[in-house]
Structures are given as C-alpha cells and as structure tokens.
Amino acid sequence: MSEAGTIGERLRGARRYRGMSLQVLADRSGLSKGFLSMVENGKRSLERRSHISALADALEVSVAELTGQPYRPPPQPNGAGGHGTVPRVRIALLSSSLDEPADVRPRGLDLLLAETDQVEALCDASHYGDFGRLLPDLMPELHVMATIGDEREQAEALRALVRASHAAFYLLKDLGYLDLAQIAVQQARDAASRLDEPALVGLAAFVRSHALLPAGAYSAALSAADRAAERLQIASGDPAAVELYGMLHLSAALASVSLNRPAEADVHLAEAQATADRTGEGNVYGLHFGPTNVSVWRVALMVELGEIDKADEIARTVHPELIPSRGRQAAFYADWGRAIAQIPRRERDAVERLRQAERLAPEQIRNSPLVRETVSHLLTRSRAAAAGRDLQGLAYRFGVS
The missing domain is CATH 1.10.260.40 (lambda repressor-like DNA-binding domains)
Structure with missing residues (x-):
C-alpha cells in the first residue's frame, strides 16, 4: 500500500x-x-x-x-472498513470460478439471493466493510450453486453472481485494487455469458468499460462500451436493457473525453440524455440511470475537459438527492468540489463540497486519487494564509497533511 x-x-x-x-x-x-x-x-x-x-x-x-493506489487506510480496530475485507475477497476471487468452483457447501438459494440483495443495498450506500465481509462466502457459494442446481437454480445463481461481482468490482476499484477489480469483472462476464439475457450481458460490459477507465485503458473502454451499446439496441424492448444502453453511452462519453475527443463525447452524452428523457429516473442493477444521473455525469465530463466554469454552472442545477445512492451523491459533490477548487477565491466552497462528499461516502472519497490530489493542492495553496480548520481536518483524514 x-x-x-x-x-x-x-x-x-x-x-x-x-x-x-x-x-x-x-x-x-x-x-x-x-x-x-x-x-x-x-x-x-x-x-x-x-x-x-x-x-x-x-x-x-x-x-x-x-x-499511489491503493492507499494505506487509517488505523481501525479489528480490520474495520473496506480495506480490511480485501484479503479474503482476494482469496475468494482467485480460488473459485464457474469452471473450477470452490469446494464449499452452498446455503439455500433463497438465502443466497437475499444476501445478494443485501450486498447491493450496502454497496449503494458505500458501506464497503459491511458488504465486503459478505462477498468471500457469497461468491464461491454462487459458483457452486450455478453448477449443481437444477436449470432454474443455476440461472438464478448466475444472475446473482453477475450482481455480486458488480459489487465486488466497486469495492476493489474504489479502494484502488485495480488488478483485483479486473478479476471481478471477468467473473461477471463469465456468468453473464451463460445466460441469454441482454441486460445482464450489458451490465457485465458496463462494468468492464468502467474498470478500464481508472487503469488508463481509454481506447479499450470506449470500444467495449460502443460494442455493447450497439448490441443492446436490438433488445430495446427490454426496459432494463434500455437503461444499460444509456449507461454505456455515459461510460463511452467519459472514455472519449479522456482521449481528448470532445466531439465524440458530445454524441454519446446526447444519446444518453435522449435515452434518459424516455426512461425517466430508474435504477436497474443499482445504476440509477435517468436524467439526474446524466447531469451528474455531465459535471464529471466538464471537469475532465477542464471546462471548470461550465461544470460549476451545471452543478448548481443538479438535485443529487433525487438519486437514492450515497455513492453517486458523493461522486457529484466530489466532482463539483474539484471544479471550484480551481476557481480563484472559491477555496472555502470547494472544501465544503468535498466535506459533503466525504460525509456521504467516507471510504470512497478518501480513496479517490483525484480528490486526494485536490485536497493536497488546496492545502499547499492555503498554508501561506494558514489553512482553515475544515481543510486541515479533511487533509488529516485523507492522510495528505
């Protein structure tokens, strides 16, 4: 670390x-x-x-x-927090797959499905330690159930495995374990490929594209999102597939701006906006696709493009509380704070936005390299005039003081 x-x-x-x-x-x-x-x-x-x-x-x-990822977490008793769960999650990912399931005895399918629902809810709330502790038993048991159950049980286990792998991906990606996150992505893809369900295949493709972005593999991320979105157009009658189609265009837009292709990003963003206008606010697989989330992504895209004033202008019109996800709300406030941190004499506003983000999802925000960079820079700029207590506290909790 x-x-x-x-x-x-x-x-x-x-x-x-x-x-x-x-x-x-x-x-x-x-x-x-x-x-x-x-x-x-x-x-x-x-x-x-x-x-x-x-x-x-x-x-x-x-x-x-x-x-510098992953970052060393602050000391916590008994391995509390998401980082403390990673060693067992690592073993579970490396020692079990659909081709070679672990030698474990699965609990009943109903219990496994209920636990998958719990994992998704905890992931949505950014409670990394809580759902991270469930994954090491849940995922291997789903692998086994997907191979020994009857046809219905196998299909249900595969669907749950895609969702559990999706949550594992966020745990590992958000905390900086990018290589392990790729293994979770592959397990989601393997499970989805055994089902003839376009939305689940689209979810696995979105996770793959989203995993390639923090690794800097922008061209691969763009290609993955493009191909998956084209395939989902065929399944446009499925509401879940439509929402995944919109999310893939958002992922493609972020990959495009990261490749310095703003015109291409505009095309993807427009398609995502048009799709959101049709679907309204949704939440297939915990992705919260809809007009509000498109606006949240639009702020992130403007920050990446260096359009700081535009990002601030858009952010003022967003109502993040319409997205019932602490993680998504935190990401919005973090991007807004990163934007206004670059505007002269807006340092105090920036610190307040970053503190809002941290209150919503502490581990997620403290482990973001882009937010940590902003906090470090704010601290450096403020030292000459004595950094305020809020900024000093933020820097201390981030480990960048």
Missing part, C-alpha cells in the same frame, strides 16, 4: 528514476514543461485522467504507480 504523497511527488520520483529530463517528459506526454514543473513542485495539481495517463505512458509506468 502507498504512503502519503501527491501525484506530483510520485511523478518527480518516476521521472528521475527513468533519468528523464522535464523537457523530454514534456515532449513525450504532450504537456508543457512549465506545467510539469509546477506539478512536481506542488504549484499545480494533476486532476485530469488524460494527463495522468499520458504521463504514465511517457514514463512507462502504470497509472496506479503515479496515483
């Missing part, structure tokens, strides 16, 4: 390890030497996915090596 530090500090360390000058890094990444110098010296923050990915490529390191 990573110790505290900014992306700029890790960037400087990786560049010096490579024996690379700032000018060479600038030439290879397409970013200016002056900008990189300010990043390394803590005068500018690296908050755009496209910039981090470009620098990782230029230095021939992983995105995680620059972001």
Whole structure:
C-alpha cells in the first residue's frame, strides 16, 4: 500500500528514476514543461485522467504507480472498513470460478439471493466493510450453486453472481485494487455469458468499460462500451436493457473525453440524455440511470475537459438527492468540489463540497486519487494564509497533511 504523497511527488520520483529530463517528459506526454514543473513542485495539481495517463505512458509506468493506489487506510480496530475485507475477497476471487468452483457447501438459494440483495443495498450506500465481509462466502457459494442446481437454480445463481461481482468490482476499484477489480469483472462476464439475457450481458460490459477507465485503458473502454451499446439496441424492448444502453453511452462519453475527443463525447452524452428523457429516473442493477444521473455525469465530463466554469454552472442545477445512492451523491459533490477548487477565491466552497462528499461516502472519497490530489493542492495553496480548520481536518483524514 502507498504512503502519503501527491501525484506530483510520485511523478518527480518516476521521472528521475527513468533519468528523464522535464523537457523530454514534456515532449513525450504532450504537456508543457512549465506545467510539469509546477506539478512536481506542488504549484499545480494533476486532476485530469488524460494527463495522468499520458504521463504514465511517457514514463512507462502504470497509472496506479503515479496515483499511489491503493492507499494505506487509517488505523481501525479489528480490520474495520473496506480495506480490511480485501484479503479474503482476494482469496475468494482467485480460488473459485464457474469452471473450477470452490469446494464449499452452498446455503439455500433463497438465502443466497437475499444476501445478494443485501450486498447491493450496502454497496449503494458505500458501506464497503459491511458488504465486503459478505462477498468471500457469497461468491464461491454462487459458483457452486450455478453448477449443481437444477436449470432454474443455476440461472438464478448466475444472475446473482453477475450482481455480486458488480459489487465486488466497486469495492476493489474504489479502494484502488485495480488488478483485483479486473478479476471481478471477468467473473461477471463469465456468468453473464451463460445466460441469454441482454441486460445482464450489458451490465457485465458496463462494468468492464468502467474498470478500464481508472487503469488508463481509454481506447479499450470506449470500444467495449460502443460494442455493447450497439448490441443492446436490438433488445430495446427490454426496459432494463434500455437503461444499460444509456449507461454505456455515459461510460463511452467519459472514455472519449479522456482521449481528448470532445466531439465524440458530445454524441454519446446526447444519446444518453435522449435515452434518459424516455426512461425517466430508474435504477436497474443499482445504476440509477435517468436524467439526474446524466447531469451528474455531465459535471464529471466538464471537469475532465477542464471546462471548470461550465461544470460549476451545471452543478448548481443538479438535485443529487433525487438519486437514492450515497455513492453517486458523493461522486457529484466530489466532482463539483474539484471544479471550484480551481476557481480563484472559491477555496472555502470547494472544501465544503468535498466535506459533503466525504460525509456521504467516507471510504470512497478518501480513496479517490483525484480528490486526494485536490485536497493536497488546496492545502499547499492555503498554508501561506494558514489553512482553515475544515481543510486541515479533511487533509488529516485523507492522510495528505
């Protein structure tokens, strides 16, 4: 696990390890030497996915090596919190699959389905430690049930396995275990491929696309979302498939802006908006697709594009409380805070938005490399004028003070 530090500090360390000058890094990444110098010296923050990915490529390191994920969590008793559940989740993912299920005796199907519902609800509330403790038993038991039950039981177990793998993905991705998250993605895809249900296949494809984004594999993420959305058009009579179709276009839009293709992103965003206008507010598989979530994603896209004033303008019109998910609400306030942190004399507003995000989903927000970078930069900027108590507390809880 990573110790505290900014992306700029890790960037400087990786560049010096490579024996690379700032000018060479600038030439290879397409970013200016002056900008990189300010990043390394803590005068500018690296908050755009496209910039981090470009620098990782230029230095021939992983995105995680620059972001420092996963981060060392603050001490908690008895391994509380999501990080404490990861060792057992890791073993469950590595030791059981549909082709080679673990040697365990599954509980009854009704109990497994009820526990899957519980996992989804806890995931939606960003209670990582609570649902993370359920996954190591639940997922192997679903693997077994999907292979020994009758036809109906196998199908139900496979559906539950896609949903449980989806939750496992969020636990691992949000806490920075990106390689393990890919295993959860593959288990979701394996289960969905055995069912003739377009919406579940679409969910597995969305999870795959969403997993490729934090790793910096933007082209692959875009291709995966595009292909899956095209396939779902055929199943447009299924309401669940329609919502997944919209979510895939949102994922494609984020991949497009990360590839510096704003016009392409606009096309995907427009399709997602048109779809949301037809569906209204929904919540297939805990994705909360609808007009409000499209607006939440629109804010995130504007931040990634560097359209900070536009992000602030849009955010003022959003009503995140219409999405009954603490995680999605937290993501919205985090993106809004990241945006206004870049606007002169809006530091206090930025800190308040980030604190709102943290109150809603503490582990999710404290483990976000982009939010941590914003907090570090705010702290550096504020030290000359004595950082306020709220910012100091935020930085302490993030481990970046």
